[in-house]
Amino acid sequence: MTAVIGLNNGIPIPALGLGVLQSEGRDATRAVSSALCNGVRLIDTAAAYFNEREVGEGIRDSGIDRGDVFLTTKLWMTDYGYDSALRAFDTSTAKLGVDYLDLYLLHWPWPGNWSETVASYKAAERLLGEGRVRAIGVSNFKPLHLRNLLEVSDRVPAVNQIELHPNFQQPELVSLHRELGILTQAWSPIGGVYGWAGENRTLPPMQNEVIGKIAHDHRKSPAQVILRWHLQEGRSAIPKSINPERIAENIDVLDFELTADELSTIAAIDTGRRGALDPDDASPETIGLTIDAA
Numbered sequence: 001m002t003a004v005i006g007l008n009n010g011i012p013i014p015a016l017g018l019g020v021l022q023s024e025g026r027d028a029t030r031a032v033s034s035a036l037c038n039g040v041r042l043i044d045t046a047a048a049y050f051n052e053r054e055v056g057e058g059i060r061d062s063g064i065d066r067g068d069v070f071l072t073t074k075l076w077m078t079d080y081g082y083d084s085a086l087r088a089f090d091t092s093t094a095k096l097g098v099d100y101l102d103l104y105l106l107h108w109p110w111p112g113n114w115s116e117t118v119a120s121y122k123a124a125e126r127l128l129g130e131g132r133v134r135a136i137g138v139s140n141f142k143p144l145h146l147r148n149l150l151e152v153s154d155r156v157p158a159v160n161q162i163e164l165h166p167n168f169q170q171p172e173l174v175s176l177h178r179e180l181g182i183l184t185q186a187w188s189p190i191g192g193v194y195g196w197a198g199e200n201r202t203l204p205p206m207q208n209e210v211i212g213k214i215a216h217d218h219r220k221s222p223a224q225v226i227l228r229w230h231l232q233e234g235r236s237a238i239p240k241s242i243n244p245e246r247i248a249e250n251i252d253v254l255d256f257e258l259t260a261d262e263l264s265t266i267a268a269i270d271t272g273r274r275g276a277l278d279p280d281d282a283s284p285e286t287i288g289l290t291i292d293a294a
């Protein structure tokens with residue numbers, strides 16, 4: 001089992017979960033089912049991962065009660081707008097085969113169409129008010145996006161899910177989250193972005209010597225050290241794996257503790273350079289995807 005964090009509306013969220021970006025077909029179903037059977041209780045998908053049906057199947061295959069699973073999905077930009085967001089929510093829940101979600105996130109800010117970004121958040125607020133989702137939040141929002149959103153909404157997002165791993169730690173954004181009461185949830189928490197975001201010359205954090213030494217000293221894997229670091233920093237993290245052994249490894253991080261020195265050493269790895277798209281450039285055109293109907 002894993003640690004639990006309280007969201008700003010009192011809803012508990014497991015600190016560690018399973019991500020399913022690029023987990024396809026039976027792999028996605030098996031990963032979700034295997035994770036739940038191994039004690040993972042948070043599953044992170046998105047309309048844009050095109051696997052909501054398979055994720056739903058994995059939850060049912062696991063035999064774990066729906067009420068014991070914390071399920072997140074995300075609204076894609078082509079569905080931004082008040083009415084279209086409500087329709088997209090129905091599509092996602094129908095694909096997942098669930099009648100409520102635990103967390104619904106706006107997948108990216110769309111700075112070039114800010115009014116529809118806000119309208120989508122308003123739709124999410126309505127879903128929250130109707131009890132169809134237990135918490136709402138955003139993803140990939142930078143400080144200005146958060147501040148602009150809070151000018152038009154009193155509902156502070158429960159979560160901002162952002163790129164965060166040892167190479168890219170976003171300390172200013174994380175400190176704004178703390179100030180506002182937003183949980184930081186790390187995507188690509190162990191550096192998976194370096195595998196899918198195209199060629200770049202940065203050394204992935206799991207291959208970093210400093211992480212390797214700390215892992216050796218604790219007799220843990222580099223992935224476990226990084227996930228333990230996220231937990232000790234008070235974050236949620238959603239590592240992706242389709243491999244049952246690695247899924248089990250990724251939540252087995254509660255039996256050791258990083259020292260203050262080790263935490264500072266990891267803090268010093270930060271390059272300040274993201275591995276993926278800058279959210280200021282996000283739009284349906286820069287990430288060309290369209291979501292199919294249920």
Ligand SMILES: NC(=O)c1ccc[n+]([C@@H]2O[C@H](COP(=O)([O-])OP(=O)(O)OC[C@H]3O[C@@H](n4cnc5c(N)ncnc54)[C@H](OP(=O)(O)O)[C@@H]3O)[C@@H](O)[C@H]2O)c1
Pocket residue numbers: 018019020021022044045107139140161162186187188189190191192193195221223224238239240241242243246247249250
């Ligand atoms: N909101 C957003 O815009 C956004 C963007 C990106 C990702 N996400 C979410 O965040 C999740 C995680 O991010 P990610 O998939 O980019 O990267 P990640 O979780 O940091 O890394 C995943 C990669 O690491 C491998 N891996 C997993 N556990 C391992 C271990 N213990 N040892 C060695 N290798 C291991 C996986 O391979 P195997 O599968 O073969 O184990 C996969 O190649 C996604 O699945 C998605 O849910 C959100």
